[in-house]
Amino acid sequence: MNTPTPAATTPAEQGGTVETLAGLNAFTAAMADAPHLGHILWYSVFEPQAPVSRDQLELWFRQLGLDETFLPPAIRQIDAFEQITGPRGVHASYRLAHAHGEAPVTTTRRRNRRDDDSRTLGVTLMIRHVSREDNKLVRNLVREVRDENASELEYDPRLATIEFWRDPAQTGVPGAGVLNIEPNETAIALLCESEQAKVRAVLDEVRETYAQACRYYTTDRLRAVVRTYVEGLSAVKVRPSGGVYFVHRYHDGAIDALKGLVDRLGGDSELVRVPLPDTAEQRDMVVRAITTKAKEDLQKLAADIATANRDGATEAHMQGLVKRFQELQKQADEHERMLATSLGETQDALKVVHAQVSTLLVSTW
Template sequence: MTTPTPTPAAPAPAATGSTAGAFDAYTSAMEKGDTPLLGYLALYSIFEAPILRTDLERWFRELGLDEKFLPGPIREDDAFARVTGPNGVRATYKLTTSPSGKAAQGEKTIAVTLMIRHVGRTGGKITRHVVREVRDEGSSTLSYDTRMAELAWWRDPTESGQPGVGVLQIHPDESAINALSPSEQVKVRSMLRSIEESYKNQCAYFSSDRLRAIVRNYIESLAAVPVRSTGGVYFVHRTHAAPLEPLRKLVSRFGAGSLLTRVPLPEQEEMKDMVIAALTTKAKEDLQRLAGDIATARREGHSEAKVGALYRRFRALQKATAEHSELLSSSLDDTAAALELAGAQISSLLNG
């Protein structure tokens, strides 16, 4: 198994106005116990863990969660792309020309990186090479051994018809590897083993990114408002909050340290202001993207399907704004005005 890489726990989001004042009011209200609940801040952090799809299916049923949010089966072509892509397996180390391994006066230290580079795609085969990059730290010059091994991924060699299936083959270039020092040979062969093991794990288990996407998609379906631009913190109104408790139990079954925390927010103006500010920021960003896509459609031409997709996005934003305005008992005037403009642009495309 590869070593789990933790996702740092999310810090509490910043409130608008006086943060200290808002949370002082929050503390006071919750201690009294007589303030209606506005909703919850949902904060989650997901760690890597060996979780099968059968695990997720069983947990969803046990916890009464909506199974439409279960991810699709793991695809082996996606696993190959992750293992051999820019964020995949690589190794770095330093060497010297001294037999002792310690650089003496006049001897050079070189930095070596073993990386994977795409070579080509022919028919059902994808080819990548393990490349040895050598950097002379004194003169900052680079040199390459362009093929320490070939990685060949064959799509569905048994013609099973299943989407995304394939076979990985690793072919070491023995002459190139044997030309290296014994210590380097160990490092190259260790990297090749890491590629094979990582690929097997990625084919069998859901990555932390896939697990994170399950939680994110489920929470966003609850008309949630992202409170932090980098994600991981959402406001969920009390009328949509029922699934948060089984979601919390689900996340606790992920990798060690994974958690979803619900922070109750009292129905106070300071809390509303924080949520409305986050909602307005999100709506503004969504509308800017929509306006940009409408402008592109006007400039480059548009099909009926493209206009339909733009219209559905507009209607979803319109519906979300109306719902949040009603739930928060607040008029979102700036967002409503921007929606009117987007609506006029969409109408122009439809009429055209």
């Protein structure tokens, strides 16, 4: 498809796209009253200009007339804990120059060794999983020390215990809980003063980040909101790697509202749309894209049904397969209605998969 796509995908790269976007906006304005089949669109969601809470997002949805069924789930405290103590959560890395005669900066085991050299030590403070119990989750703040000259690793396995107690007040709110941090003062006291300060700064960051994560949506979650909304409009991916969609003109009003939502996020977030002229060539191109995507989805569904027939399927698994088939049928019917054309190959493939679904239902029930 000879459709312009954004040259930049990060804020740092977007400076070179001002002229391109201005040209696209001018083209979009010129096409406002011209017959068009729909829009080619893409979006980028980066760190919002201001934190976005659940209340704020609900307000924007109502003001813009967006379908509130696409609102994300409410923020859960347990999810905030998992986020900030997980692999992509709070951590710190730094270097320490250690010369003979200085205050000890490594683990107790290393301090008992003879140390006559000067060396650089790489230190990482990280959070590691300990246990997941019925009433709490437990993780430790771990200090990893790397001697860059000797390529050796040593650990202080517990500078602090970081716990999430599940709903101690018994509120019944899904995912509710309380963060508790217990510094290991004995282990921390063995570190030099500068490192003690770093450890306490990391623990403060855990508290502050957790409080923020309990109130505001992450950028990833906001990006998922936009993606789910676009795909909920029967959008068709027109680039194999994804990220660029065709949306029929029937949904122009929803796209206007969704662009308003992305604009309200501010910062470098944007939703760009380009009208697609309603010509025979462009219509055929869209039909080919729809047919290709439908074939891929139906082939995958057919394979999953065959596996379920062979290995057996639980009722929940079977219902999931039936739901996928119904969604594909709905999308095909909607595209035929909007484009006023027949998706013959897709409908033929749907008949084959429908027979498979029927066989699965008969064999299971």
